[in-house]
Amino acid sequence: MSFLAEFPATGKFDDSSQIDAFSFNGPDGFVAGRGDAVAVPPGPAASLADRLSALALQPGEIIGGAMPFDKTRDDCLWRAGSIRSKAARPVASQPAPLREFSLLPEPWAEDYAAQVREALGHLGAERPDALQKIVLARSLLIQSPAPIAVNALLARLGHDPAATAFRVRLSGDAEGAAEGPEMQSRHLVGATPELLLRKRGTRVSSHPLAGSARRARDAAEDRRIAQTLSGSEKDRREHGYVVDYILDTLAPYCTDLSAPRGIEVTHTANMWHLGTEIVGTLCDSDLPAAVLASILHPTPAICGVPVAAATQLIGELEPVPREFYAGTVGWSDAAGDGTWYVAIRCADVMGATARLFAGAGIVLGSDPMSEAIETGAKFGALLAALGIPADAVVAGLVQGN
Numbered sequence: 001m002s003f004l005a006e007f008p009a010t011g012k013f014d015d016s017s018q019i020d021a022f023s024f025n026g027p028d029g030f031v032a033g034r035g036d037a038v039a040v041p042p043g044p045a046a047s048l049a050d051r052l053s054a055l056a057l058q059p060g061e062i063i064g065g066a067m068p069f070d071k072t073r074d075d076c077l078w079r080a081g082s083i084r085s086k087a088a089r090p091v092a093s094q095p096a097p098l099r100e101f102s103l104l105p106e107p108w109a110e111d112y113a114a115q116v117r118e119a120l121g122h123l124g125a126e127r128p129d130a131l132q133k134i135v136l137a138r139s140l141l142i143q144s145p146a147p148i149a150v151n152a153l154l155a156r157l158g159h160d161p162a163a164t165a166f167r168v169r170l171s172g173d174a175e176g177a178a179e180g181p182e183m184q185s186r187h188l189v190g191a192t193p194e195l196l197l198r199k200r201g202t203r204v205s206s207h208p209l210a211g212s213a214r215r216a217r218d219a220a221e222d223r224r225i226a227q228t229l230s231g232s233e234k235d236r237r238e239h240g241y242v243v244d245y246i247l248d249t250l251a252p253y254c255t256d257l258s259a260p261r262g263i264e265v266t267h268t269a270n271m272w273h274l275g276t277e278i279v280g281t282l283c284d285s286d287l288p289a290a291v292l293a294s295i296l297h298p299t300p301a302i303c304g305v306p307v308a309a310a311t312q313l314i315g316e317l318e319p320v321p322r323e324f325y326a327g328t329v330g331w332s333d334a335a336g337d338g339t340w341y342v343a344i345r346c347a348d349v350m351g352a353t354a355r356l357f358a359g360a361g362i363v364l365g366s367d368p369m370s371e372a373i374e375t376g377a378k379f380g381a382l383l384a385a386l387g388i389p390a391d392a393v394v395a396g397l398v399q400g401n
């Protein structure tokens with residue numbers, strides 16, 4: 001596939017020489033690590049608590065970055081002076097020249113649907129350890145003729161008020177990025193709508209999403225889609241696995257924990273989702289938000305139930321390793337407060353290449369081709385931010401496009 005797409009070339013928005021190690025901009029305000037960040041010694045989730053306490057963060061310092069989907073692998077965290085504001089930063093919109101991109105789905109929709117069919121064959125067996133839910137992902141490899149300007153991409157992703165636009169430097173440094181395209185850093189960039197864990201003092205919250213439908217341009221049709229999603233037994237079941245998992249996992253750390261409003265319908269610019277706000281009070285306010293997030297990860301919003309069986313089948317069926325997609329991204333300060341998000345609706349960007357990821361929860365009753373369309377629609381936010389039509393991947397799969 002090849003598209004003519006808008007993208008800024010150089011100048012005001014191609015500010016790769018001033019790249020912070022990480023930044024988050026959305027409903028929770030703006031948080032970034034200053035440019036002179038230093039890497040936290042990498043390691044798996046199991047060693048995170050020890051590595052963080054060895055850092056002895058000072059007031060005004062934060063750690064931030066990304067933990068991978070596979071929590072036995074090394075994370076990518078930075079220690080930095082913090083830049084914070086309670087309100088989200090306004091984002092500029094930029095006119096842009098046209099550029100040509102090539103798009104390669106990994107795998108194509110039909111092959112993804114075949115993988116969903118195979119996963120369905122593993123679901124619902126009567127054994128107690130049998131798979132109940134699995135989230136299967138695919139990716140989309142985008143090649144641009146020119147290096148992708150990360151900050152411009154981030155600014156465009158910041159236009160969805162329901163999502164947190166984020167950027168985490170995965171390798172390289174600001175000096176390297178300034179030297180030229182071949183030296184450009186690797187970044188995870190996205191606009192996630194899903195809060196994994198927010199901690200302030202003893203207060204903790206989470207806002208899992210699972211159960212989705214693609215939005216329509218026509219307002220009446222859009223409302224009808226939301227109502228159908230809200231009443232869908234399959235989607236409520238798919239969602240329930242996530243809520244139960246989070247309640248069960250956080251309960252030992254909390255004196256009270258509840259989901260006061262139950263399941264609600266929520267949306268991003270492109271998607272409807274089922275969401276549930278979970279709130280609680282921690283027994284021990286000293287537990288850093290990053291450690292709590294690593295305990296909670298991976299939830300069935302991106303992995304499955306039970307975790308071990310789902311992780312194994314994901315490894316067998318998905319052709320491209322997830323690495324930091326479907327991990328967690330966020331920050332924690334010296335007091336242990338912080339906010340961590342589920343790393344979805346994101347792309348791994350390096351030089352002129354971006355790999356976008358999208359997954360869908362599969363439970364008994366899931367329809368393979370609908371899940372392929374859903375993953376195609378979930379690429380929409382990143383595609384639009386790159387200047388490619390948001391429905392570029394679903395067009396042709398859906399009647400009427």
Ligand SMILES: C=C(O[C@H]1C=CC=C(C(=O)O)[C@@H]1O)C(=O)O
Pocket residue numbers: 135137194209210211212273300301302344345357358359360361362378
């Ligand atoms: C795994 C993704 O979405 C999760 C979050 C919301 C809804 C989901 C779903 O309906 O399948 C997924 O659980 C993704 O966007 O890559």
